[in-house]
Amino acid sequence: MRIAILGDVHGNLEALSAVVGAARNDGVDEWVQVGDLVGYGPEPSECIDVVRDLGCVVCMGNHDAAVLGMLDTAYFNSYARAAIEWTRLRLRTRDFDYLRSLQLVVQKKEYTVVHGTLHMPDLFGYVVSQVEAHHSLRLQSTFLCFVGHSHVPAIYLQRSERQIDWVNQSEVELSVAGCQKVLVNVGSVGQPRDEDSRAAYAICDTTAQTVAIKRVQYDIASVQRKIRAAGLPEMLAHRLSLGV
């Protein structure tokens, strides 16, 4: 089975369309989205439609929760807060219903999906090193777990109780054969922050036992025009060209 895993779409329809097209070319049996469908970007409803039509397995991100009023935005930076308020005024009733239906953790037979970490899914902690990966992996009961939130891709390979190897290249394909468990931070479709402006996603082949982080170019200038036309903060347009 080939699973395409998308994360942190953040209302960026151009990036999402490019990723879906590229993943379809590779062949996909199942689609997963690790949260933060909305926030930052100018087309949140359109992105929800795409993800819903794909039949994605989806969990709730912190921006999804914030739009629903389930998470205090006091700790968000001013750009993120402004985008949450903008998004709240534009979502349709059915978008709110969809976001409200999402769970913090989704566990399937072969994989688990959570936005931040398994040890504090409701606090939206980050996996940015082997330390957090270790805490999350302890609670992971499936071979694979997919996370997002940091917008920086990384693959954590638990080889034994004591050994977790870490691969943090922006684009990579590797074998996971022989691992005890694997934790994949799939990076961000709509707002990459690893200084690579291309949209990121992951492909996991459970038969070949491989995990890949892939990148795809998209029309950044078009999204930037929409962000400016929407009156969203300029910073949210500018950062897309830099991948930060």
Ligand code: ZN
């Ligand atoms: Zn995010």
